[in-house]
Amino acid sequence: MSAIARKTLRTPSALAAAQLVARDRLKPLQEVAARYAVAITPALADLIDPSDPHDPIARQFVPDARELHMEPGESHDPIGDDAHSPVEGIVHRYPDRVLLKLVNACAVYCRFCFRREMVGPGRGGLAPAALDQALAYVENHPEIWEVILTGGDPLVLSARRLKEVVTRLAAIAHVKVIRVHTRVPVAAPERVTAALVRALRTSKATFVVLHANHPRELTAKVRATCARFIDAGIPMLAQSVLLRGVNDDAETLGALLRALVESRIKPYYLHHADLAPGTAHLRTTIAEGQALMRALHGRTSGLCQPTYVVDIPGGHGKSPIGPNYLSADGAVIEDYCGRLHAYAAMASAAEKNTVVSNS
Numbered sequence: 582m583s584a585i586a587r588k589t590l591r592t593p594s595a596l597a598a599a600q601l602v603a604r605d606r607l608k609p610l611q612e613v614a615a616r617y618a619v620a621i622t623p624a625l626a627d628l629i630d631p632s633d634p635h636d637p638i639a640r641q642f643v644p645d646a647r648e649l650h651m652e653p654g655e656s657h658d659p660i661g662d663d664a665h666s667p668v669e670g671i672v673h674r675y676p677d678r679v680l681l682k683l684v685n686a687c688a689v690y691c692r693f694c695f696r697r698e699m700v701g702p703g704r705g706g707l708a709p710a711a712l713d714q715a716l717a718y719v720e721n722h723p724e725i726w727e728v729i730l731t732g733g734d735p736l737v738l739s740a741r742r743l744k745e746v747v748t749r750l751a752a753i754a755h756v757k758v759i760r761v762h763t764r765v766p767v768a769a770p771e772r773v774t775a776a777l778v779r780a781l782r783t784s785k786a787t788f789v790v791l792h793a794n795h796p797r798e799l800t801a802k803v804r805a806t807c808a809r810f811i812d813a814g815i816p817m818l819a820q821s822v823l824l825r826g827v828n829d830d831a832e833t834l835g836a837l838l839r840a841l842v843e844s845r846i847k848p849y850y851l852h853h854a855d856l857a858p859g860t861a862h863l864r865t866t867i868a869e870g871q872a873l874m875r876a877l878h879g880r881t882s883g884l885c886q887p888t889y890v891v892d893i894p895g896g897h898g899k900s901p902i903g904p905n906y907l908s909a910d911g912a913v914i915e916d917y918c919g920r921l922h923a924y925a926a927m928a929s930a931a932e933k934n935t936v937v938s939n940s
């Protein structure tokens with residue numbers, strides 16, 4: 582067991598000893614921990630202010646008794662992975678790309694995780710024969726242009742294991758892009774060694790997508806860790822989950838998005854929180870999310886703007902959910918200050934001119 586793994590807080594009693602939960606909350610939290618995995622690494626524990634009952638880092642990782650209540654509409658497989666899994670480890674939801682789930686463990690366990698029923702310590706990963714079968718599936722489907730390593734968190738694997746998988750993927754001619762989804766640079770930056778960065782370098786375009794939700798997660802150490810990937814020629818993107826009490830105000834979300842871009846990490850998706858069981862207290866409404874995107878539009882550089890998306894329950898994929906600035910008939914468009922402008926008349930005049938000058 583590594584030093585990081587040893588110091589990771591994995592039980593409500595350990596959280597109480599670290600003063601992250603009150604001892605009188607232990608009983609319900611033990612029930613939560615029996616159902617959903619708990620892990621808070623030293624890097625994240627250090628970011629929590631135990632005196633703040635609303636601490637946004639604690640809210641993401643410290644278990645809460647409300648997780649025991651499943652709301653109508655919540656689902657054990659909220660994004661429908663199972664419906665699109667032709668072989669173990671593969672999710673083939675869209676024609677040109679697949680998820681390859683190498684491992685079911687993570688460095689930390691997020692309380693809002695959309696795969697919370699599938700991830701946890703000791704849940705293992707793809708056995709060698711299953712990995713062979715998953716790679717054979719990719720090889721036998723020439724329409725697969727991109728492979729996304731996810732999990733769990735693929736960067737909990739050793740550099741040697743990652744190198745083996747990435748090398749085998751890169752050898753498949755029709756796979757042009759490899760993407761790695763991870764929370765490790767934030768949760769356990771020590772894991773990002775020179776060997777691990779080298780393991781991800783291949784002849785194919787490789788992107789690392791960081792999961793980060795609050796600006797405090799981007800410490801100097803985390804930024805330096807991400808710079809290792811970027812300086813090695815591995816561009817980084819970010820995905821964030823919109824969470825009540827964590828980043829659901831324009832100031833915090835704007836600070837997160839700016840901090841990412843300052844770290845040369847392009848915000849990619851802002852996910853509306855999925856209908857994972859026991860997570861209602863962390864979800865916003867879509868209207869609140871759209872209002873936040875409006876608040877950021879025009880006041881935050883375009884580089885900082887992610888696409889706000891929801892995963893359609895049942896496995897139907899992601900769709901952007903706005904907001905929309907053009908009226909349904911295309912006649913009126915709204916600017917970033919909320920002022921309305923006639924658009925259709927100007928656009929059709931310009932189109933006519935284009936036709937005349939091209940003829």
Ligand code: SF4
Binds near residue numbers: 690700792
């Ligand atoms: S790191 Fe990702 S897969 Fe792991 S618990 Fe968090 S959201 Fe779930």
